[in-house]
Amino acid sequence: MHESVLLTESIEYLNLNKSSIIVDCTLGYGGHSSHILKQIPNGFLYAFDQDSKAISYANKKLKAISNNYKIINTNFVNIKKEINEKVDGILFDLGVSSPQLDEANRGFSFHKNAKLDMRMNQNQKLTAYDVVNNYDLNSLIKIIKTYGEEKYAQSIAKGIVKARQKAKIETTSELAEIIKQNVPEKYRRETHPARKTFQAIRIEVNDELNVFEKALKDALDLIKVGGRICVITFHSLEDRICKQIFKEVSTLPKELKNLPIIPDEYKPKYKIIANIKPNIQEINHNKRSRSARLRVIERSR
Numbered sequence: 679m680h681e682s683v684l685l686t687e688s689i690e691y692l693n694l695n696k697s698s699i700i701v702d703c704t705l706g707y708g709g710h711s712s713h714i715l716k717q718i719p720n721g722f723l724y725a726f727d728q729d730s731k732a733i734s735y736a737n738k739k740l741k742a743i744s745n746n747y748k749i750i751n752t753n754f755v756n757i758k759k760e761i762n763e764k765v766d767g768i769l770f771d772l773g774v775s776s777p778q779l780d781e782a783n784r785g786f787s788f789h790k791n792a793k794l795d796m797r798m799n800q801n802q803k804l805t806a807y808d809v810v811n812n813y814d815l816n817s818l819i820k821i822i823k824t825y826g827e828e829k830y831a832q833s834i835a836k837g838i839v840k841a842r843q844k845a846k847i848e849t850t851s852e853l854a855e856i857i858k859q860n861v862p863e864k865y866r867r868e869t870h871p872a873r874k875t876f877q878a879i880r881i882e883v884n885d886e887l888n889v890f891e892k893a894l895k896d897a898l899d900l901i902k903v904g905g906r907i908c909v910i911t912f913h914s915l916e917d918r919i920c921k922q923i924f925k926e927v928s929t930l931p932k933e934l935k936n937l938p939i940i941p942d943e944y945k946p947k948y949k950i951i952a953n954i955k956p957n958i959q960e961i962n963h964n965k966r967s968r969s970a971r972l973r974v975i976e977r978s979r
């Protein structure tokens with residue numbers, strides 16, 4: 679089952695009151711959402727996910743608490759289209775859930791043999807199979823290097839292209855083996871050599887970084903004065919996007935910095951509230967949390 683990361687901290691930072699209107703952009707298995715719903719008996723929860731399986735599980739969990747919620751089965755990139763009111767809080771808990779990773783037939787994991795898939799939304803057309811078998815060499819190098827931060831991107835991508843000339847690469851195990859054969863012996867012993875490449879392909883299949891950047895900018899517009907956005911990220915590229923956007927909207931433009939008095943209309947609309955990592959107890963208890971980070975911003979005017 680999925681164990682929610684930074685649960686207590688993110689709920690606390692959302693500053694809930696009984697009537698809060700909250701958007702959970704990543705419902706998953708309902709860990710955060712069920713805690714939120716319990717604390718807002720007179721409020722309302724909108725919850726997004728693009729994975730129908732996660733939704734049907736979470737729906738049962740939320741139903742047992744109250745009816746003050748609506749699950750929206752779509753990509754959270756559509757947040758502005760779907761939410762037609764200003765809200766008190768928005769949560770992003772990015773990435774995939776443990777059940778998505780653990781379920782062999784979703785094709786996310788190099789530990790489990792399955793067809794190459796990696797789609798969070800199973801109605802989507804693009805799959806990991808398409809990326810691995812149809813993208814040209816340079817695109818593969820770019821993806822593996824940028825999204826995977828993999829130092830052997832070039833030799834891995836070349837290995838993939840060479841292998842698929844003989845036969846299509848169908849499964850996670852075939853791909854993991856090709857990756858293994860195209861990194862130095864020493865690297866194979868340090869960590870699982872397929873980890874970063876699998877992450878890169880997953881990010882490409884789900885367009886995770888572009889989608890998050892657009893949604894986070896839209897989320898800033900949906901927040902009421904005094905409302906907060908909490909973002910939990912799991913790798914440095916997602917975190918960098920969040921950090922940069924939060925910095926841009928919470929700092930004074932350079933040309934105004936030296937003015938003796940800053941007129942209210944030029945003051946930043948947002949202020950940064952927190953930037954924290956899980957404590958050591960959580961990391962010891964849940965290994966998945968070790969790369970997590972929570973950033974929080976508040977609308978000040």
Ligand SMILES: C[S@@+](CC[C@H](N)C(=O)[O-])C[C@H]1O[C@@H](n2cnc3c(N)ncnc32)[C@H](O)[C@@H]1O
Binds near residue numbers: 708711772798
């Ligand atoms: C880390 S899990 C969330 C876990 C949840 N907070 C909990 O405590 O149970 C991330 C969830 O967000 C969903 N997700 C990720 N990116 C999404 C997107 N762009 N649009 C909609 N759902 C997304 C995934 O399908 C997954 O179920």
